[in-house]
Amino acid sequence: METDSPLVDPRRSPCPVACSLDIFGDKWTLLVIRDLLLGRTRFKDFLASPEGIPTNILSERLTRLARHQLIVRAPAVRDSKRAAYRLTEKGLALLPILQTMRDWGLRWEPGTEVRLQG
Amino acid sequence: METDSPLVDPRRSPCPVACSLDIFGDKWTLLVIRDLLLGRTRFKDFLASPEGIPTNILSERLTRLARHQLIVRAPAVRDSKRAAYRLTEKGLALLPILQTMRDWGLRWEPGTEVRLQG
DNA sequence: ATTAAAACTTGCAAAAAGCAAGTGAAAACA
């Protein structure tokens, strides 16, 4: 007898906002996306960001992002075994969300500033 | 001797995206904002949304949103003691974020649909 | 061949989420 674990995460509702949050509604996921949009591709690069994501969380988030097809895992260089992560079209499409979040932060949260290249 | 609890939540970094996520980077907060943008103002209204936020979570989120000045708590009707919540200018300014999230969900997550008025 | 770095995994403690039930004040109703 086998314990069934669902292949896809259940949605809380059909609302596109709720559904989006089911995928990336947490403290860390969109920061990984931010780094990817800035051109970072490696596990160590994400770890190097100033927010300090823990390794187990990063690992879990990358798996989850790949499962939702926002990123793909591929060899870092040709024939290499080391992992690199890249945004898919679906993942790239998050750019407007990140931009509006950045703009909101800059406008309404004093002391915020864009440090990272992009 | 008094235990010191910080008046403001510590920021993980000065990045405006990270700072934004420190405020509303979770599964529930932006759904409350969504409801507020749709004109809902009462505790029971937020509870009635299809995602089913638990009462203790809603309570904590409303407190937190007020602390960050995204909403204000005011009497529901003049001289009433019952609470109503309304977006401040800072909270209203989240509209573009919610719009882009909605658009992304509709474009990339099959089966999502806008049910709620707005 | 040795060493070092990269990309994880594991174990455990702490924090947060989720659930059901309870409470007290306020409004509605008889």
Add this chain to the structure above:
DNA sequence: TGTTTTCACTTGCTTTTTGCAAGTTTTAAT
């Protein structure tokens, strides 16, 4: 006016997730 119902929470408890440190294994560099 007294009773009932609704509202806006709070509390207690269990489960899940997070955070941290340490360990492991594969890959690359020297």
